[in-house]
Amino acid sequence: MEESLMGDEKTLIEEMARLLEEVRAKKPLVHNITNWVVTNVTANILLAAGASPVMAHAKEEVEEMASIADALVLNIGTLTSYLVESMVLAGKKANFLGVPVILDPVGAGATGLRTDAARKILSEVKVDILRGNSSEISVVAGFGGVSRGVDSGTSALSGERLAFEAAKNLGCVVAVTGKTDYVSDGMDVIAIDNGHELLTRVTGTGCMATSLIGAFAGVAVKGSWETCLKGSSTGANVKKKCLVAAASALAFFGYSAERAGALAKGPGSFQVALFDSVHSMSVNEFKKGARARVLGPSAR
Secondary structure (H helix, E strand, O other): OOOOOOOOOHHHHHHHHHHHHHHHHOEEEEEEOOOOOHHHHHHHHHHHHHHEEEEEEOOOOHHHHHHHHHHHEEEEEOHHHHHHHHHHHHHHHHHHHOOEEEEEOEEOOOOOHHHHHHHHHHOOOOOOEEEEEEHHHHOOOOOOOOOEEOEEEEOOOOOOHHHHHHHHHHHHHEEEEEOOEEEEEOOEEEOOOOOHHHHOOOOOOOHHHHHHHHHHHHHOOOOOOHHHOOOOOOOOHHHHHHHHHHHHHHHHHHHHHHHHHHHOHHHHHHHHHHHHHHHHOOOOHHHHHHOEEEEHHHOO
């Protein structure tokens, strides 16, 4: 039976800090099939964090690239049918090799193409972590909602409840990002209170967060499914690793944004300061600044 996390925030934050240390030490290779608007900033945020990005979307090479990656990030922000085909090919290869798959359903609910693409990927690929705003997650998980393009719209459920119910329905870890971020594996819910309002004034910050989740998942999860098949781990354990990896990345990114926001004069200087903050944050600083709460199964 899947076990719940202990409600000890100090222990959780210690694990978050350990994962940051692992990212810096191991420099996980994160394969991104992402949207054209954010290719540069997502690559740079991964480099700033200590990870190694690769941006490859041609269907002739995505399986080969996924096979050498530590994580695969799929982002449907500038969507074409060609890209969906590449995403499915890469996702299936990643699944076969135990490489964690993270999906960002950008703009799901705004058009039928986006909604159908997100659902197609979820039906054909075992997605480990789904990250989006409340309206995107609500639509993809089947709870309805109103989308405003790539901006957050509305959902009938609170962020906490939405993350919990969507994780149960979809069978993966779900991260609903907003003023407070909520991450759930369908058993526990972790709330992340880090962040800054200027994140909403710079394009691609949600996509950056998703790519960072890939880096943290890459050091926490890769190979766990292979170990599970050999009998020394369980699927529930893998999901719990995904839960903590996603929460760790969001807390790290959110606290980096707080530090950047304290220096910035506006969106332009904020983006520059954000890269610098991600790059310069020490493990000890992260432990002091991360604000994570384990809500347990209370969202039921």
